[in-house]
Amino acid sequence: NQSFTKITGYNESELIGMVAREVLPVNKEHALERSNLTREGKEVSFELELKNREGINKTCLISSAPNYNLKGEITGTINVVLDVSELKKLEEQKEELLKNLKKSNYELQEYAHMVSHDLKSPLRSLFALISWLKEDNQNNLDQASLANMALIESTLEKMELLITDILNYSSVTSDIVEVKPVDLNDVIDDLKQILYCPDHITLVKKSNLPIVQGDRARLQQIFQNLISNAIQYIDKEKGLIEIDCIENRTHYQLS
Numbered sequence: 001n002q003s004f005t006k007i008t009g010y011n012e013s014e015l016i017g018m019v020a021r022e023v024l025p026v027n028k029e030h031a032l033e034r035s036n037l038t039r040e041g042k043e044v045s046f047e048l049e050l051k052n053r054e055g056i057n058k059t060c061l062i063s064s065a066p067n068y069n070l071k072g073e074i075t076g077t078i079n080v081v082l083d084v085s086e087l088k089k090l091e092e093q094k095e096e097l098l099k100n101l102k103k104s105n106y107e108l109q110e111y112a113h114m115v116s117h118d119l120k121s122p123l124r125s126l127f128a129l130i131s132w133l134k135e136d137n138q139n140n141l142d143q144a145s146l147a148n149m150a151l152i153e154s155t156l157e158k159m160e161l162l163i164t165d166i167l168n169y170s171s172v173t174s175d176i177v178e179v180k181p182v183d184l185n186d187v188i189d190d191l192k193q194i195l196y197c198p199d200h201i202t203l204v205k206k207s208n209l210p211i212v213q214g215d216r217a218r219l220q221q222i223f224q225n226l227i228s229n230a231i232q233y234i235d236k237e238k239g240l241i242e243i244d245c246i247e248n249r250t251h252y253q254l255s
Helices: 002-008 028-039 085-136 143-168 184-194 216-233
Strands: 044-051 057-068 074-083 180-183 201-205 211-214 239-243 245-247 252-254
Touching: 002 074, 028 044, 028 057, 028 074, 057 085, 085 143, 085 216, 180 184, 180 216, 184 201, 184 216, 211 216, 216 239
Parallel strands: 201 239
Antiparallel strands: 044 057, 057 074, 180 211, 245 252
């Protein structure tokens, strides 16, 4: 019929007299198995990937059932061939969308953690500055100034809570990574200006750091997280944070 000629790319005159497996390429073993089932009066359905006469890939759903004569004898099979190529494409697109969604959700979670960690660091610096101001001027501040400082501390606490809430919300994510030469010495120097490092903790570079190919923001994030954690968990009277690098044959080993 017209639908079958459209699927296969053959016209009606060419199809008459052809064997089905010449038109619809199937595995001989599977074809024999299905033929035996229909000879036993059973119905079978299967999906078939094929390339038609024009070289266009098609996905067909084939349903095969035995054909009976008036005496109830099986004389052949009746096959219904349904072109589900477009449906298959939609299913593949759906799977791809779900895959991308899962990836985006993972990146969103990482992004939220990154933002939370980055914003809390300057807040801790503000807490420390306010504390120093109060200690250095405790006998010089009037009640209004003390009230204002208390208000600042309260606001900072609310900001920290708000930052923590970022982890529970969604935001825009991106796959864009800007890869270019990054001088890690500059990254560390910038972080020294951003991060609050108490007087009893010393941060030093044991060696000159390399220039690497990468995304500056993400590389800075790695160092910022590691250094911030080191500062936070040093509980000794004197603390030392050393940044070092060893050049290996295939990579740099940073510590």
